Amino acid sequence: MTQVFNAFQHQNILIVGDVMIDRYLTGKVSRISPEAPVPVVHLQNRDNRLGGAGNVALNLKALGATPYLCSVAGRDEDSRQLFDILPELQLSDKGIIQSDERRTTVKTRIIAASQHLLRVDNE
16 A cells, blocks of 8 residues: 555646635524524634645645646636635646636535535535
8 A cells, every 4th residue: 555655756647627615614503593494503614625626636745746737717706715725735726727707616515513504516
């Protein structure tokens, strides 16, 4: 197994695919909504993480490879957040182009009491 992991050291790897934001909204439920039988989550934390092909790049980087992303993002607020995340993780954004014809993919998960309550996809 060590040989497999060591094979990634110093490799340049191109990842082609959807780079997205995995957004986690976590909070506490203290009541049920009077409008519908759903929990009301009092938001306590918001965390944006690199998802999709970006997560693959992070995994390859952790194995010692140098990942290069090739993807398309929207030209929107979410893409600005995406482009802020990449340098924090020491990943290049040079292979990611922006388009007015699409949204940046965001998958938002709402979590309370360690339970995944809802996922909202913005694609």
